[in-house]
Amino acid sequence: MAQQFKAASTAKTTGQASKATGTEPVQFIFDKSNYRFLIISVAIVTFGFVLMSGTTDIYSTTKIVIAPIVVLAGFALGFYAILKKPDTK
Template sequence: MAQTKPTTPIKTTSSARPPKSETNTTPMNFVFDKSNYRMLVIAIAVVIFGFILMSGTTDIYSTTKIVIAPVVVLGGFAIGFFAILKKPSTKS
């Protein structure tokens, strides 16, 4: 079957360019707020402090190294966990 070409060009109603869409004017919301980042930095500092308390070679059975330092490290992880799950404040 032979194809025939039209003698005149075919005109379409739409242009070759897509229509311009309106710009979105809603402000961009971040996942974390400034307070979330501040709490994360505090949590990292508390965990580092706990590991510093745990370090050392003398008196490995001291109360500081066995009890206090692990509690401080777990507290730092808890602060970090809370900082991640805390919802940022909504300003209306």
């Protein structure tokens, strides 16, 4: 049993295309400050992981205390950057 498929017919436009108003500026979800905070948070998280790799001493205070706090602070700043409302002008 062979099935025959019919190609869907394309609708012809009548020349009246929906006109997009090009006069209104595009509204982005995030503001410039949001992106700035997000980039800073990525840098802080990266710095925290570099601190974690550190020296050969496994039980150093930098590796087990300071570096995880720095990483968590970077993630917290990232969440703030996402949740921050853009400034209204």
